[in-house]
Amino acid sequence: MQALVIVAHGSHLNPDSSAPTYDHADTVREAGAFDEVRTGFWKEEPSIREVLRTVEADEVYVVPLFISEGYFTEQVIPRELRLDGWDVADWDSDGLSASHVTLTASDVPEKTIHYCGPVGTHAAMTEVLVRRAETVTGDPNVGEGFGLAVVGHGTERNENSAKAIEYHADRIREMDRFDEVQALYMDEEPEVDDVTDYFDSEDVVVVPLFIADGFHTQEDIPEDMGLTDDYRTGYDVPAEVEGHRIWYAGAVGTEGLMADVVLERAADAGADIGNSLEVVRERTRKTPQEAN
Known part of the structure; x- marks a missing residue:
């Protein structure tokens, strides 16, 4: 089994802040590439700190819904996920090229965690x-x-x-x-x-x-x-x-096509996404009326 976890900032003040995260998670879920799709937030529930405990799959791909590499992707998210042995040098990045690193998490040591770079720097x-x-x-x-x-x-x-x-x-x-x-x-x-x-x-x-x-x-x-x-x-x-x-x-x-970037990040880390990219691209080309 493989799971996708999308992590984002969220907001206590702006209820719309998490809406894109949920929308893209729904799109990926409907494409059928993963057995589970979860979301976790820094400033909302469900929290990044707890999200891995909600996952049953033993292979987990974590994709940060952030624009750039920096404080959140290099410090906050790895800390909250309790990634064992995390070192930002493992990404060997120039600020744009972070791809993925495979680690374990201390509170769910039986799971393999593929921690990906942020969506905002991906070519897609x-x-x-x-x-x-x-x-x-x-x-x-x-x-x-x-x-x-x-x-x-x-x-x-x-x-x-x-x-x-x-x-x-x-x-x-x-x-x-x-x-x-x-x-x-x-x-x-x-x-x-x-x-x-x-x-x-x-x-x-x-x-x-x-x-x-x-x-x-x-x-x-x-x-x-x-x-x-x-x-x-x-x-x-x-x-x-x-x-x-x-x-x-x-x-x-x-934009609905953001779900494509999430999938591409996971695929770069080794996830088997089948034909889900084609499904997402076709679906996000449609109007909301056509999609339903």
Whole structure:
């Protein structure tokens, strides 16, 4: 038997924070690749500390639903899972290349734990960013005549976060699909506040590389870009800002195709996922009405 455990931050203050995690777990569960699919959170129940005890399978793949390598993936999650012998050097990562390491956990020593790198640095995340642009515009061929901005928090908060933003922006740029591709930040230059300064394209899709919609993606970024003076009054999509149409997509982690990245992380660690990638890709292409 093999199990998948998706671990995420969660929030005591924002009930929507855990919604993408549950949605992606449901998608993976329905694809049938794992005997069990569980979720665990740092700031919600069920907790990361307890989640391994709820798993019956003896082969467990743990995938962090986080954007970058850093404090949570290197310290908090291994500690809460009680991974024996954990050493971040085992990933031998440059901040983008963490793949997986196989360990045991002290409170469930009979289980083999495959601890994976975060979803946000996986190459498959690039496709999710592009899919997010397709979703917000309603155009599966969006690209020509459009600019694309990939938005992150900023290097002062987490240097590796900026690496992930640049990595995916570079990969999308190499596709030669969009007329312009730019990495922007909330707290560093180039700042998302000045989004229109960085694009000649009249239409610009803005996709935050965040897992869930919350304070930053629902309030800060829309107000910083000038989509609205008060997030509580809402904003148009697209919104007219200084001669540009801004298509604001919200957090990339809410895109259904994220389940694909979770599966790919587990597969890289040795999980037998069968044809589940094809199932997920087909299902997440459908509208909610078509999927039911």
